Amino acid sequence: MDIKQYLNHRCQEVEQALDQLLPPIEGPLAGHVEAMRYSLLAGGKRIRPILCLAAAEALPTDSRPLLPVAAALECIHTYSLIHDDLPAMDDDDLRRGNPTCHKKFGEAAAILAGDGLLSFAFELLARPLATKNISAGEQLHLIGNIAAAIGPMGMVGGQVLDIEAEGRQIELEQLQQIHRCKTGALITVAVQSGAIGGGADRRQYEALTSYGEQIGLAFQIVDDLLNVTGDSTTLGKAAGSDAARGKATYPALLGLEATRRQADEAVAGAITALNGFGEEAEPLRELARYIAARRK
Numbered sequence: 001m002d003i004k005q006y007l008n009h010r011c012q013e014v015e016q017a018l019d020q021l022l023p024p025i026e027g028p029l030a031g032h033v034e035a036m037r038y039s040l041l042a043g044g045k046r047i048r049p050i051l052c053l054a055a056a057e058a059l060p061t062d063s064r065p066l067l068p069v070a071a072a073l074e075c076i077h078t079y080s081l082i083h084d085d086l087p088a089m090d091d092d093d094l095r096r097g098n099p100t101c102h103k104k105f106g107e108a109a110a111i112l113a114g115d116g117l118l119s120f121a122f123e124l125l126a127r128p129l130a131t132k133n134i135s136a137g138e139q140l141h142l143i144g145n146i147a148a149a150i151g152p153m154g155m156v157g158g159q160v161l162d163i164e165a166e167g168r169q170i171e172l173e174q175l176q177q178i179h180r181c182k183t184g185a186l187i188t189v190a191v192q193s194g195a196i197g198g199g200a201d202r203r204q205y206e207a208l209t210s211y212g213e214q215i216g217l218a219f220q221i222v223d224d225l226l227n228v229t230g231d232s233t234t235l236g237k238a239a240g241s242d243a244a245r246g247k248a249t250y251p252a253l254l255g256l257e258a259t260r261r262q263a264d265e266a267v268a269g270a271i272t273a274l275n276g277f278g279e280e281a282e283p284l285r286e287l288a289r290y291i292a293a294r295r296k
């Protein structure tokens with residue numbers, strides 16, 4: 001299969017859904033909606049929603065009813081980027097090649113755009129899904145899973161640990177915990193959401209969870225590598241990189257060669273986790289390879 005073609009097609013599907021689902025820019029809240037739409041629709045690889053759809057496809061099932069779930073995952077991801085870019089956090093001027101939300105609309109508007117996207121995501125997740133694969137109880141499980149993955153024990157907790165570790169020497173184990181929470185949890189839950197929405201049985205759910213955990217790890221290791229090699233469009237500006245901010249990274253702790261090896265091992269582990277799946281899981285296998293080979 002041609003992964004670039006697959007990604008383009010899925011990207012368009014997700015962007016169309018986002019555009020249709022988000023409120024229009026009109027009325028007294030036009031400025032607020034504009035700030036949300038500005039950050040959400042300004043590009044991005046859409047990896048998390050695509051992983052959700054590809055996981056459902058692996059089962060195999062019609063993934064289209066899960067588009068609101070996929071859109072919600074991208075709203076959550078974009079909220080995290082808007083807040084991460086704020087002066088109180090990473091203080092970045094550019095995101096996805098454009099001025100960050102606070103640079104364009106001001107700090108208060110950016111905080112509220114992030115809050116708006118986070119809340120809107122849960123509104124989307126609670127809408128009835130147009131599929132018989134998932135009961136109301138399972139949908140509740142899916143929503144609870146996502147809340148846990150992005151909350152104090154997940155993405156937000158990872159961000160707290162990351163900020164606390166700034167400028168300090170930390171061990172590899174602590175770095176792994178930061179990455180597992182800060183970046184890995186949302187990636188893993190994106191795959192799990194596709195699994196639940198696609199009607200996975202327990203064995204399939206566990207296999208897809210293992211896949212998600214390992215590509216989450218590979219994604220962050222590659223992000224660290226891109227920081228060092230300067231290829232990343234999100235963070236690779238030498239002065240703004242994690243290393244320059246005094247944050248620990250895989251290459252700083254392990255060296256470049258061992259870091260690359262860890263990424264390759266995580267991708268191989270992710271692909272092995274899919275052994276029980278057939279050809280329908282090919283997009284997931286290719287996505288794992290793409291995450292390892294990506295240059296931005």
Ligand code: GRG
Pocket residue numbers: 043044045046047077080081083084096155156159182183220223234235296
């Ligand atoms: C502020 C609550 C809160 C959390 C922030 C995930 C996170 C925690 C911050 C993002 C900072 C960051 C850039 C982390 C490195 C890994 C990462 C998430 C990169 C950006 O994701 P991509 O590459 O970006 O999928 P695109 O633009 O393609 O969507």
